Amino acid sequence: EAGVTQFPSHSVIEKGQTVTLRCDPISGHDNLYWYRRVMGKEIKFLLHFVKESKQDESGMPNNRFLAERTGGTYSTLKVQPAELEDSGVYFCASSPWTSGSQTEAFFGQGTRLTVV
């Protein structure tokens, strides 16, 4: 079974440009999460989808970030316009829906974004 897949693995863009990151979760996983680690900091939560709906977007830093999950399958995270402080590693994770019991989250390898 394929794991969580993220594209691209690396991206280098200039300040002010737009970048779109993609995440393909494990098939059948309703929960999809975005996290990021900026240089020297801890991994921080960005947002959580349940199917195509945004369950929690409290971690989104500002309105330059837009996440979508059309059809409840893959998700995209767009940064427009990118700023220098957006540089870091962006992780996607997925997990199956449960009625309250604890499950593990499966993470992708991450996308390393460098804004110059």
Added chain:
Amino acid sequence: DAKTTQPNSMESNEEEPVHLPCNHSTISGTDYIHWYRQLPSQGPEYVIHGLTSNVNNRMASLAIAEDRKSSTLILHRATLRDAAVYYCILRRYGGSQGNLIFGKGTKLSVKP
């Protein structure tokens, strides 16, 4: 989610057991204790989780104190591949859908 405290770093010798401690003195009765690890250049990876009783799986064991204010992740025989940052995370019951709150974790080095 309640806060956890872990040592910044630990060292181990290959093929020896490793005990990674975690303090969570403000844990609530419905918080589960989760452990994830992150190997270099990879995404975080689930290790184990538990509520009150000790837990074992193919990767590790989790020993939970009787008062639940601390726990220990046990790697029975460390290998070079176990060198990673280990995160102890509390997750509220019913929060399996919720996000994980990562701290700084413990960086484990394994010497051959």
